[in-house]
Amino acid sequence: MNELPNGVTFFERGWLSSNNVLIQDADQAVLVDTGYWTHAIQTSSLVASVLNDQPLTAVVNTHLHSDHCGGNAYLQSLYPSLRTYIPPGLAAFVDDWDADALIYTATGQHCPSFSRTGVFADGDTFLIGNSNWRAYSAPGHDPHSIVIFQEEDGILISADALWENGFGVVFPEIEGVDAFDEVEATLEIIQQLKPKIVLPGHGAAFNDVKGALIRAKSRLAQFRGSAEKHATYAAKVLLKFKLLDVQKIKYLDLCAWASSAGYLQLLKKTYANKSEFDVWVFELCKSLEKNGACLIDSQYIININ
Ligand SMILES: [Zn+2]
Structure with missing residues (x-):
């Protein structure tokens, strides 16, 4: 350096x-x-x-x-x-x-x-x-x-x-x-x-x-090549930012917050129109968990790193 x-x-x-x-x-x-x-x-x-x-x-x-x-x-x-x-x-x-x-x-x-x-x-x-x-x-x-x-x-x-x-x-x-x-x-x-x-x-x-x-x-x-790929990245970044901010949040509270964020609403509507909003959020959290960015337990989403 x-x-x-x-x-x-x-x-x-x-x-x-x-x-x-x-x-x-x-x-x-x-x-x-x-x-x-x-x-x-x-x-x-x-x-x-x-x-x-x-x-x-x-x-x-x-x-x-x-x-x-x-x-x-x-x-x-x-x-x-x-x-x-x-x-x-x-x-x-x-x-x-x-x-x-x-x-x-x-x-x-x-x-x-x-x-x-x-x-x-x-x-x-x-x-x-x-x-x-x-x-x-x-x-x-x-x-x-x-x-x-x-x-x-x-x-x-x-x-x-x-x-x-x-x-x-x-x-x-x-x-x-x-x-x-x-x-x-x-x-x-x-x-x-x-x-x-x-x-x-x-x-x-x-x-x-x-x-x-x-x-x-x-x-x-x-x-x-894939606008959807960027959309998923964007949605995960917004969720991860929230997790970095609060560190630990009840899944239902995260969903409530996410549904108040216009960009997440827009991304869901454009790229995942058929899923339920909360299910879509959960899937994104699961993907974050798979990448080692959070932990999901029965009630909470917990930030990692
Ligand atoms: Zn920036």
Whole structure:
């Protein structure tokens, strides 16, 4: 693994919270992404453990999924002068705090409302120390996502556009909006940037970008070949996220939660129309259990890993 330069710290989190990148010099300290809201205290402790008495000056979000900006509100309360920059696409919904438009309702997730100072859009840069960090549009997983590249050291903050093994659920596809082409275009952009080290939104940092791109493209080809495969993946990711959040839940409560999450309703209606909703949820849980992601007993679904 290539070392990160001084002033760049990568916090690898569990899967409920996105990873965070802290970039600092003597005057500024910028945190890219802030994790899920239930981990906000942990996020702030990690930041403080590196900054000591230096204040955090800005937050930049790669996109507005709840696991990437859930700590914004808490950090804003801790650092009153904190500036917060988000990608432009959903800025109006942040200003009016519209949890439906920000898809927190449809995913059955929560994000405490926060304010934003401005947007950080494709081509925008911030300078810290002597290094420029530049935003690139990276639609696919989320239509408004950006990735952030620092050319000098070849560091890419890839959010959920590229992980060591794959990439995040392609959310527009859940709503029937084609977005696999955008995933591919974003992978092409990453390939052209030739990063030396990738700091992904989830999972470990990695240097083998070539290998990751090959795996991501093959995953994409599988999804292109079977929309159902992607739908099942998406449904399982949403269920697993809930399990990571609550750790243990009665099966009936999980079903009640799932039926309140519009995306799960939509996936069920589109891809499993004939099954009963609760049976469909149970089958997905069984598949998660088979992959070692949960345990099912007579009453409870219990998170593992
Ligand atoms: Zn995401």
